[in-house]
Amino acid sequence: MSEMIKRSLAEHRRALDGGEYTSVELTRAYLDEIDRREGVVGAYLTLNAEAALKSATEADARISKGVARGALDGIPYALKDNFCTKGLRTTCASKMLEHFIPPYDASVVTRLNDAGAILLGKLNMDEFAMGSATETSALGVTRNPIDPDRVPGGSSGGSAAAVAAYEAAFSLGSDTGGSVRQPAAFCGVLGMKPTYGAISRYGMIAMASSLDCVGLVTHTADDCGAVLSCLMGVDERDTTTVAHPDPSFKSMKKDAPLRIAVVRELLEDEAVSLEVRNSTEEAIGLLRECGFEIGEVSLPSPDAALAAYCVISAAEAASNLARYDGIRFGHCAATEKELLSLYAKGRSEGFGSEVKRRILFGTYMMTEDKRVLYYDRALEARARIRERMLQILKQYDMILTPTTPTSAFRTGGSLTPMQRRRADLCAIYASLSGLPALSVPFGHDKDGLPLAIQLIGAHFCEGLLLQTAKLFEEVR
């Protein structure tokens, strides 16, 4: 394996600008690594090798003329397969979109293109981002690069696996209820879910619109900051975007000691393994040594949060996935003569069982008499959780939790749907509140699998999270 692919984005920048290697060489190195490891890892659904090399040649021309476009020019990356890429198949790992070629680029793709980043290909995921092991993908199997008998996590399993296996310098995923943070934790890389509205969702195929965020997978906090800076900002195509008050993350250093809130209920939940609990306590101890003030807080019942998340995400997903009717694009049961059977057969054939489960559940939750009982109450619970989170973040700078209750589980779907839901436990508070959250690798379990802690900050405090993550990098 070429050593160059292990370097950070800043090191790549220096090497490219200094002529140590070219973008074409770097792109080839990643493509070679993909070649070497994909047989086991299986992170990619679609490779973009030819176009990537062409873009790299163009980047090299800019770099040699001294007109590089900034931090990411000439650096290869990959995308979860739910970001629309003009002319390049975008499947959501579903039979429904197996042959879908979007006529437009997602806004983040446009931004990365404009920054000169090189798209290597599209990454596997749980079908329509529904799942937590990438095992609901209809189009491929992805394994954890640390241990191929383990899942990479999900739904952005391909995104985490590709970065962990050095098959891309960084990747984008989507995080609705931990879908970037959890696989990042499982694969031992950094996973960031920024503030809701910080990055445009335009062109990222929706699962649950009020929760979906573009997420980032990188090796280091600085890498994450560099990509984040490129992606953040108002996009007129997504009117839920807002201007970031601190786009360069400069204003976060404080004189007073930083205060960290620990959520006892989450640490002591029955789903959280002993090793995860111990490792988290260790992280807390480390922060205390570094001069952080640690306090304990209480959150509304995890069961309420899980229920609210389940209902809201399913209701919105059912709505967002209604457009897959086979009329304009996607799988179509074209031989059916009646409209209703065309819909029913096409959707039955196109969607996998987890997607169907959530569509049925979400639709049921929104029917006239159930809506008040479930959906409206879920919205109320969400409002209470958000209020409580914001209240805590007035007293504390960050909240610390484990990212996941366990390390990566074994392949083969041994968990029941409800157990899998429980695994989202720590992730969903930030999602329901629109807060930024960062999964930072910290420690390993007895099998050598990576563990991680999660830092949750106030809205737009991504800088503070990254700064704290750097601290963990230094002691690692």
Place this chain on the structure above:
Amino acid sequence: MKMNDFEAVIGLEVHAELKTASKIFCSCSTAFGASPNTQCCPICMGLPGALPCLNRRAVELAAMAGLALDCTVSPLCRTDRKQYFYPDLPKAYQISQAELPLCRNGFLTIKTLAGERRIGISRIHIEEDAGKLIHSEGSTLIDYNRSGIPLIEIVSEPDLHTGREAADYLRALRAVLVSCGVTDGKMQEGSLRCDVNVSVRRVGEKKLGVRTEIKNINSFVFVEKAIEYEIQRHAALLADGKEVPFETRRYDEASGKTVLMRVKERAEDYRFMKEPDLPPIYLREEEIEALRAMLPELPDARAERLVREYAIAEDDARILCSDRALADYFEAVADNCRYPRLAANLLLTDLLRRCQTDPFHSPVSAQRLSSLAALLGEGTVNSTTAKKLLQRLCEGDFDLSATVECESLGQIRDEAILKKTVLETLEELPRAVSDYKNGKTAAIKSLQGRVMARTQGRADPVMTERLLKTLLAEYEVEQHV
């Protein structure tokens, strides 16, 4: 069955396309009549990943409609997803407004035979239009050009009781919306469409009858006819002791009847959901006031002013004000004219018939029509000549006074000349003369007509009539036995 035993309760849901250049959630054009599927994009086609971006102009126009109809315009409202599957609806939900519409609690005053009536408007909300299905033999095609055209839905209170009233309400509503520039109101292009809810009950009953919804009626006349038909149908069922089923029907123009589209077991469940892709819509008080200040004079107020300022007939004023362009034209004519009544007459009886464009566009300049009314008013030409001249002006402009002089079109008011013509006419038509003498006074009309014909329509009609009467009184008819 006595119709007097029954009363109808009618409410209208009117959809009006807003006059924006681009669609409500994307930048595609709203122009009518383009080739199918040439005005669409990932957003209005509902492609995966596309997000809506609200066209602020649509909100402003909708708010203006609300202000013109005396509604309360909400400073904060939301959009909701109305969810159902249909091939013309790309996202399988329509972005509309459920709980918090933009405008509420307005009214529109209409003139009916029984006097003025105030028709309540319960709400106006914004929403997107769907595409259009084109059924051909054995297949159905879909045109998404219309998908995402901004609409307002104006929901009336059930304050209407007859088809005529409903049609009057719709006419008045259209006039208000068009005058404000909210919509072009072209019913034949579907930019104004009407759904009708009709129920019938026995007079004196408090409880409403079961309603029928008649979908998508696209003319005033059909609204009236459809409702009248439906009232009769309901009344007949009730008189027979039968129940009216809860149905959606459509109006069949050829037979003049309503026909069943589908029976409704219960109200459809649209699973309304707050639209998570769009932030709430805020309208600041200053913005609302700025829009209010931009409202033009509304048709009713303008009609009253025209009656006051130009002493024209109230009915004429109302017709003039049903189209803002027509009223503007009339005012341009009347402002420099001492004979506005005559101008209104020429405009409404002759000119309007020749140019049926909507909005009105005159082939004759305001100044010419003004001059023509003056020639008529001053007696230089009579009305027959005026009509002929107007027809010629429609074909091409020319100088009126010069033409009248040059072609000797001026009215004959020389008593000696006219007297001679009248006497010749009496000689020519002895039968008419004897009829007149025998008490059939209407016979004078044919004599008048003959005088006009003899003078190529130039005789002064008033003088002619006076001379005829005088000379007839003196005239001795030879008795034919």
